Amino acid sequence: MAETVELSPTTRHEGHGKLVLLVDDEGYVERAFYLNTSAIRGFEAMAKGRPAEFVQVAVMRICGICQATHGTASAEAFERAMGIEPPKAGRQLRELCALGNRIQSHVLHQLLVLDDFVEDEKEKVEAIKRIQQIRKIGQYVVDVVGGEGIHPPNIRIGGMASNITETARRKLYRRLREARDLMEEQHEFMMDAIESYCEEEGIDMETFGKHDQPFLATHPTYGDPEKIDFDRVVELRPIEYYGKENLEIALEHNGQIPLYDGVPVEVGPRARYAVFDAVDARGVLYIHVYRSMETLAAIDRAMNILDELNTSAPTLAEWEPKAGFGIGVHEAPRGTNVHMAEVDEKGIVKNYRIIAASTWNFPTVEKAIEGEKADYAEVIMRCYDI
Amino acid sequence: MAEDLRDVMVKGDEEALGPHIGVFTARSTDGRILKVSQDGGIVSAVAIYGLEEGIFDGFVASVADPDDPEEPWKPRPVVITDPDEVLEAAGTKYTYCPNVSALKEAITTKACESIMFVGTPCQVRAVRKLQIVPLGMRHFPEKVKLVMGIICMENFPYEGLRSIVEELCGVWMREVAKFDIGKGKFWVFTKDGDVVSIPIDETHPFEGEPCHVCTDYCAELSDITAGSVGSPDGWSTVIVRTPKGLEILQDMVDKGLLEVKSIEEVKPGLGLVEKLAQVKKNKNAKEIEEREELNLPRPGEVFTKV
Numbered sequence: 001m002a003e004t005v006e007l008s009p010t011t012r013h014e015g016h017g018k019l020v021l022l023v024d025d026e027g028y029v030e031r032a033f034y035l036n037t038s039a040i041r042g043f044e045a046m047a048k049g050r051p052a053e054f055v056q057v058a059v060m061r062i063c064g065i066c067q068a069t070h071g072t073a074s075a076e077a078f079e080r081a082m083g084i085e086p087p088k089a090g091r092q093l094r095e096l097c098a099l100g101n102r103i104q105s106h107v108l109h110q111l112l113v114l115d116d117f118v119e120d121e122k123e124k125v126e127a128i129k130r131i132q133q134i135r136k137i138g139q140y141v142v143d144v145v146g147g148e149g150i151h152p153p154n155i156r157i158g159g160m161a162s163n164i165t166e167t168a169r170r171k172l173y174r175r176l177r178e179a180r181d182l183m184e185e186q187h188e189f190m191m192d193a194i195e196s197y198c199e200e201e202g203i204d205m206e207t208f209g210k211h212d213q214p215f216l217a218t219h220p221t222y223g224d225p226e227k228i229d230f231d232r233v234v235e236l237r238p239i240e241y242y243g244k245e246n247l248e249i250a251l252e253h254n255g256q257i258p259l260y261d262g263v264p265v266e267v268g269p270r271a272r273y274a275v276f277d278a279v280d281a282r283g284v285l286y287i288h289v290y291r292s293m294e295t296l297a298a299i300d301r302a303m304n305i306l307d308e309l310n311t312s313a314p315t316l317a318e319w320e321p322k323a324g325f326g327i328g329v330h331e332a333p334r335g336t337n338v339h340m341a342e343v344d345e346k347g348i349v350k351n352y353r354i355i356a357a358s359t360w361n362f363p364t365v366e367k368a369i370e371g372e373k374a375d376y377a378e379v380i381m382r383c384y385d386i
Numbered sequence: 387m388a389e390d391l392r393d394v395m396v397k398g399d400e401e402a403l404g405p406h407i408g409v410f411t412a413r414s415t416d417g418r419i420l421k422v423s424q425d426g427g428i429v430s431a432v433a434i435y436g437l438e439e440g441i442f443d444g445f446v447a448s449v450a451d452p453d454d455p456e457e458p459w460k461p462r463p464v465v466i467t468d469p470d471e472v473l474e475a476a477g478t479k480y481t482y483c484p485n486v487s488a489l490k491e492a493i494t495t496k497a498c499e500s501i502m503f504v505g506t507p508c509q510v511r512a513v514r515k516l517q518i519v520p521l522g523m524r525h526f527p528e529k530v531k532l533v534m535g536i537i538c539m540e541n542f543p544y545e546g547l548r549s550i551v552e553e554l555c556g557v558w559m560r561e562v563a564k565f566d567i568g569k570g571k572f573w574v575f576t577k578d579g580d581v582v583s584i585p586i587d588e589t590h591p592f593e594g595e596p597c598h599v600c601t602d603y604c605a606e607l608s609d610i611t612a613g614s615v616g617s618p619d620g621w622s623t624v625i626v627r628t629p630k631g632l633e634i635l636q637d638m639v640d641k642g643l644l645e646v647k648s649i650e651e652v653k654p655g656l657g658l659v660e661k662l663a664q665v666k667k668n669k670n671a672k673e674i675e676e677r678e679e680l681n682l683p684r685p686g687e688v689f690t691k692v
Contacts, residue, residue: 146494147495168496
């Protein structure tokens with residue numbers, strides 16, 4: 001007879017969640033429900049009837065950790081809706097700003113999962129110090145390029161509000177080099193920590209938390225709506241997805257559940273490596289590995305952009321409102337972030353839809369937990385940085 | 387042997403001038419600065435020295451274009467990172483310029499780490515407030531290295547200044563080469579060499595309203611205050627308030643960048659600065675009282691009243 005175990009709230013991740021597990025007599029999870037218990041804030045409803053410029057700034061407030069991605073996806077959606085082409089330097093700076101955000105968000109997650117893998121207090125303190133140094137540099141990039149560390153106001157419809165100076169470019173490059181060294185150390189540390197965790201717990205990394213869901217990613221560092229076929233995306237209400245027999249559970253899930261081809265998909269660092277580098281590592285702990293590798297890659301890409309950037313080029317396109325519909329996609333630290341905007345001829349929003357990155361992963365987390373011991377449920381959930 | 391500023395400086399009335407280490411009179415020794423500066427060119431000299439020595443990597447000031455097609459002489463705030471560009475900002479603009487707004491740009495897209503700021507007493511206060519409560523200005527407090535204030539009795543909104551120049555003085559804004567206030571008069575110097583002046587009393591109706599509740603004449607919260615009052619033409623009165631300010635000025639004297647004199651040797655002297663500071667305090671204190679009778683908040687105490 002299966003026993004029901006509730007973990008509420010789940011801890012050490014960014015959002016708010018609750019795990020409901022049906023556990024068999026041997027302690028293995030038969031069925032898992034991972035419920036998003038964040039309050040409904042109604043950004044989509046708030047956007048309706050308001051000017052595009054306002055909405056693009058407002059939606060950044062969806063998240064305090066990765067705001068750059070919402071600002072970028074929203075700007076992209078409006079640009080496509082109104083046929084605006086941002087200048088090259090604007091696009092580069094936007095990518096750079098979001099990369100700074102990715103660097104700080106990825107390592108922040110390593111801080112949150114530290115307790116899963118490391119016991120030695122001294123090592124923990126060292127790691128936290130290193131992580132905070134890297135985060136500081138990531139935030140510095142957002143500060144300088146975005147004009148503000150949290151909710152960067154320079155991201156605009158049409159590009160970026162201003163270019164950076166030559167001095168700023170030099171300083172950013174120097175700081176990113178520092179981050180590269182620190183991150184290499186941090187990467188080694190994470191790899192060792194995960195490996196020894198597997199040894200101690202007797203876990204096979206290749207099969208632990210394995211699921212067979214497909215991967216979804218659009219771009220290694222930016223975002224590309226052409227890579228998603230939106231005819232194949234459906235968003236289900238929780239009651240539709242979980243069924244009437246799980247009504248009580250479904251009612252606790254705030255938000256919709258996006259499916260691709262009718263099934264849950266995984267988004268995020270591992271998905272990006274799976275789609276663009278054809279890796280196929282199914283053990284769930286590999287997500288930590290790829291997240292760490294992706295942080296290094298983000299630092300490299302950021303330095304590349306700085307190298308290519310023309311600091312005296314224009315960054316913002318002039319535009320006139322125009323009626324239309326557009327989809328903006330940006331690869332957030334946590335996965336594919338989708339904003340859809342429909343505007344009228346005055347640039348007023350008629351309809352606005354958001355599929356935030358983490359929402360894709362909620363049902364996938366359930367698949368990863370199912371079949372593993374209930375004791376590991378939170379460790380598996382935390383691999384996803386929800 | 388360069389002079390020791392401590393020997394030259396005198397102390398004035400702190401009640402009128404605000405806390406300070408000492409006061410002296412000075413001018414830049416650089417002819418290029420004196421050609422374009424308002425008086426002794428102290429602010430420009432400090433900015434050029436600081437940027438060249440690497441003490442600052444950004445200088446927040448205001449620049450006005452006398453030939454602007456839309457609004458001639460309307461100043462805009464700028465962040466200057468190149469010492470060669472400092473002189474573009476030289477000279478007083480007798481109208482509001484939101485210098486504080488450029489600080490954000492200085493610490494973000496310009497990535498400045500040590501900033502020198504120059505502004506009117508109210509702007510100096512704003513910067514100090516931001517250093518205590520950096521709301522929306524993260525990493526800002528420690529990046530401001532030097533705050534310079536200019537002596538200020540009152541200021542004019544841009545349209546007010548334009549009315550004074552064009553209606554009262556009868557000079558077209560585009561003809562103006564320099565403004566000045568001194569000897570009880572408002573002066574306009576034109577590009578063709580004409581000099582027009584009107585009694586300062588006639589300009590009062592055009593003053594900005596907020597200036598009437600300000601009791602800060604000498605930018606009391608600055609590191610260094612500079613202004614023409616008290617010193618002869620071509621010289622500036624300098625009030626040193628902090629050890630940091632003193633250190634910079636002393637080094638400039640040692641390097642021969644500043645020519646200094648005791649303010650007791652010159653006319654009209656420190657007495658005038660103290661007198662005018664007291665005039666501003668008394669006059670505006672009365673205005674504040676009148677406003678209080680109307681139940682309007684005391685400036686600076688808006689949040690303490692329930």
